[in-house]
Amino acid sequence: MAMAQSVIGYVSDAVAKDLHEGRGLGKEVLELPLDPTKNAAHIRVKRSDIGEVRMGPSANGHTGLQLILKPEASYELVATASKGEDALTAIQDPAFWYGLGRLRWFVIYVGPIFRPTAAGGFQVVK
Amino acid sequence: MDILLVQPPLTVSGEVHPPLGLCVLASHLGEAGHKVSILDLDLEEKAGGGQNHYIEKLRGTLHEQKPRAVGVTSMFNNSLHAERLIQATKEFDPGITTVAGGSHFGALPSQSLQRIPELDFVIRGEGEVALSQLLKALDNAEDPLKVPGLCYRSPDGVVENRAGPLLDLSLSRPTWTGLGAALDVRKYVATIPGGSPRKTVYVEAGRGCPFACSFCATAPFWQRRYRVKAIDCIIAEMRYLYQEHQYDTFMLVHDLLTADKRFMSDFCDALFASRLPVEWTANHRADIELGDLAPRMRSAGCLSVFMGIESASERIQKEVQKGLTGEQVFSTVNSLRDVGISSTCSFIVGFPSETEEDVSATLTLAGRLKMIGAEPVQVHRLRRWPPAPLAALNLRSSFDLEALRLEYPSDEVPEEDVETIKADPAFFMGYFTPDTLAGSALQVAQLELLFANMLAVFPVTAALLGAIHGNRLIAAYYRALALQGPISRAELDNAIGVRDTLVPYLAAWVTNDTELGEWQRTLLNGALSYERDRVGFMAGASDKSENEVAKGNRWTAFKTSVDVVELVRRLAAGSELTVELCRNGYVAMTRGAEGAVRGFGLDMKALARLQQGDRELLEVLEDQTL
Numbered sequence: 239m240a241m242a243q244s245v246i247g248y249v250s251d252a253v254a255k256d257l258h259e260g261r262g263l264g265k266e267v268l269e270l271p272l273d274p275t276k277n278a279a280h281i282r283v284k285r286s287d288i289g290e291v292r293m294g295p296s297a298n299g300h301t302g303l304q305l306i307l308k309p310e311a312s313y314e315l316v317a318t319a320s321k322g323e324d325a326l327t328a329i330q331d332p333a334f335w336y337g338l339g340r341l342r343w344f345v346i347y348v349g350p351i352f353r354p355t356a357a358g359g360f361q362v363v364k
Numbered sequence: 365m366d367i368l369l370v371q372p373p374l375t376v377s378g379e380v381h382p383p384l385g386l387c388v389l390a391s392h393l394g395e396a397g398h399k400v401s402i403l404d405l406d407l408e409e410k411a412g413g414g415q416n417h418y419i420e421k422l423r424g425t426l427h428e429q430k431p432r433a434v435g436v437t438s439m440f441n442n443s444l445h446a447e448r449l450i451q452a453t454k455e456f457d458p459g460i461t462t463v464a465g466g467s468h469f470g471a472l473p474s475q476s477l478q479r480i481p482e483l484d485f486v487i488r489g490e491g492e493v494a495l496s497q498l499l500k501a502l503d504n505a506e507d508p509l510k511v512p513g514l515c516y517r518s519p520d521g522v523v524e525n526r527a528g529p530l531l532d533l534s535l536s537r538p539t540w541t542g543l544g545a546a547l548d549v550r551k552y553v554a555t556i557p558g559g560s561p562r563k564t565v566y567v568e569a570g571r572g573c574p575f576a577c578s579f580c581a582t583a584p585f586w587q588r589r590y591r592v593k594a595i596d597c598i599i600a601e602m603r604y605l606y607q608e609h610q611y612d613t614f615m616l617v618h619d620l621l622t623a624d625k626r627f628m629s630d631f632c633d634a635l636f637a638s639r640l641p642v643e644w645t646a647n648h649r650a651d652i653e654l655g656d657l658a659p660r661m662r663s664a665g666c667l668s669v670f671m672g673i674e675s676a677s678e679r680i681q682k683e684v685q686k687g688l689t690g691e692q693v694f695s696t697v698n699s700l701r702d703v704g705i706s707s708t709c710s711f712i713v714g715f716p717s718e719t720e721e722d723v724s725a726t727l728t729l730a731g732r733l734k735m736i737g738a739e740p741v742q743v744h745r746l747r748r749w750p751p752a753p754l755a756a757l758n759l760r761s762s763f764d765l766e767a768l769r770l771e772y773p774s775d776e777v778p779e780e781d782v783e784t785i786k787a788d789p790a791f792f793m794g795y796f797t798p799d800t801l802a803g804s805a806l807q808v809a810q811l812e813l814l815f816a817n818m819l820a821v822f823p824v825t826a827a828l829l830g831a832i833h834g835n836r837l838i839a840a841y842y843r844a845l846a847l848q849g850p851i852s853r854a855e856l857d858n859a860i861g862v863r864d865t866l867v868p869y870l871a872a873w874v875t876n877d878t879e880l881g882e883w884q885r886t887l888l889n890g891a892l893s894y895e896r897d898r899v900g901f902m903a904g905a906s907d908k909s910e911n912e913v914a915k916g917n918r919w920t921a922f923k924t925s926v927d928v929v930e931l932v933r934r935l936a937a938g939s940e941l942t943v944e945l946c947r948n949g950y951v952a953m954t955r956g957a958e959g960a961v962r963g964f965g966l967d968m969k970a971l972a973r974l975q976q977g978d979r980e981l982l983e984v985l986e987d988q989t990l
Contacts, residue, residue, distance in 0.1 A: 294663070333898055
């Protein structure tokens with residue numbers, strides 16, 4: 239089975255539907271939030287680099303999207319960061335990891351990278 | 365043939381899950397043309413009614429349904445109840461055929477038939493085909509004694525027929541949609557407490573683990589052959605339970621689902637494409653490298669995996685034929701955490717040749733894993749369940765009332781039941797724990813109780829004790845136990861109970877522990893004080909801490925005598941602990957809208973800003989989306 243790179247994120251149901259049906263890809267760059275309801279991090283990917291849009295689960299008005307990227311595609315991960323003085327420093331105590339609710343984590347899936355070969359097939363790039 | 369499948373009382377917990385084994389069986393029997401209904405006495409008992417109410421309930425159902433056969437399943441913890449149900453059935457009508465199976469009777473068929481004269485047949489191992497063939501033979505007045513896997517009495521003693529071939533699970537039809545009127549799932553949904561963030565249910569994904577761990581009973585029960593159901597079938601069951609009953613979290617039951625990475629890959633793709641907004645859990649082994657499968661599992665809704673780690677001792681790992689290493693475990697827990705999958709890590713203490721040093725290393729590893737994100741971290745005493753290879757060994761063992769109380773399906777174990785179980789150690793061997801070099805039965809039972817609760821409620825203190833004492837942890841604990849006596853499980857039934865029991869207990873341990881340096885004692889007392897405040901804040905305790913220095917709508921600030929931020933970081937990293945950690949500071953804890961709690965370290969300047977109502981800091985602490 240041929241493998242490709244993909245990224246996964248969450249958008250509103252309406253946006254997901256539009257993207258899946260080929261609308262809304264008019265912008266040069268698509269910004270895909272990694273966490274539903276949050277804007278702490280998103281992936282920027284060129285519209286022209288998206289080979290396929292796959293719809294995932296929908297919950298509370300948000301839908302998971304898997305964007306299958308074309309070979310040679312690139313993407314950027316943009317994340318917010320605190321600035322200025324560190325008056326408050328988060329304690330990484332495992333007791334605080336309870337009760338985070340649903341779909342609060344995000345992932346980026348980057349599969350094996352395949353490049354077209356001269357013979358017309360694909361080869362894994364190490 | 366009409367058959368009533370009976371689930372004996374199983375747990376004391378209020379939330380009841382549909383009995384997966386009986387549902388699988390009912391679906392198969394229904395497909396074969398038998399008329400099946402399920403009587404779940406675990407569910408019925410939650411309605412109350414007293415000690416032997418379940419027997420009355422069975423009699424009522426027999427009177428109403430008049431089945432020709434009754435099948436009773438048995439876990440190890442409720443087999444005495446199963447035995448009484450079989451006896452009550454024959455007493456009600458000697459013409460009813462009684463059949464038993466499940467993990468206890470199915471593993472010890474001869475002993476079951478010898479022990480229970482009212483029991484006609486036992487099915488060994490996988491039950492679907494054998495029970496279906498037995499019912500068909502009885503229906504047609506044919507001789508059932510050739511049914512593969514069937515065990516029965518003959519004039520020459522008990523006969524155990526050789527088991528038939530295992531089912532090809534890839535051909536199974538969806539269990540839940542095939543139940544018909546056999547079970548009303550809505551009754552189970554009704555037991556889920558209001559406000560629960562999840563509705564959780566079991567779905568069978570397959571059976572069998574190819575590994576040969578000596579303490580494991582389920583791998584040999586399924587003949588160590590890895591089998592999975594068809595992906596479409598599993599997803600169809602999840603879809604049905606989500607759409608019809610709003611279950612949104614699925615425990616995918618399989619001894620070791622991730623053993624076949626190709627299956628997992630296809631399953632994740634199919635579940636993502638199914639667009640079901642659900643999450644799931646599965647069993648995993650720390651030495652199976654998931655690689656890029658882990659983020660795909662998370663994307664497909666994997667919430668957590670269960671891993672049996674068992675021991676930190678290389679020697680014990682080898683003896684029990686598991687063979688995990690600490691490096692593998694750390695690597696797996698870290699990589700899963702990085703993609704948002706939680707790892708349940710389970711440990712066993714009390715292997716016969718295990719020493720105090722081995723157990724110390726195990727509990728120290730457990731503390732480290734907790735600090736890097738394993739959740740929950742469980743500690744269990746070794747128990748022997750047939751057909752585990754360890755159960756076949758002739759080990760010196762003693763009756764363990766504490767283990768029995770822990771698992772019994774009622775809050776109290778009647779004295780009569782205790783005496784019955786004590787009188788038959790071969791049949792009830794799960795409640796007879798083997799002797800171990802790691803300590804006496806009382807010592808090991810107490811260390812299980814203390815450390816399991818400490819890891820759950822006081823993880824920083826647990827990890828700190830391990831980091832300081834290392835391989836002498838258990839020796840130090842046993843000295844505290846000798847001085848302070850045992851703690852009672854009855855006092856540990858909620859977070860505040862654990863806090864109010866363990867804080868004075870651990871404080872006394874630290875005070876009297878002669879192996880501790882003065883700064884180490886200060887560090888432990890500081891960690892304990894911080895955790896006491898955190899538990900109180902998270903549980904919404906009404907009592908005010910003497911460390912409270914400021915308070916807002918959603919947050920409270922406390923003074924501390926240790927650098928909590930740095931201490932937690934070093935414990936997670938396994939870095940050296942030094943006297944510099946013993947410095948005064950402050951922490952603020954805040955509660956988000958979804959109940960999530962966050963903690964922040966702050967210095968004196970930041971505290972002053974907070975007390976003066978600094979808007980910038982308050983915005984962070986009162987941000988409900990944290």
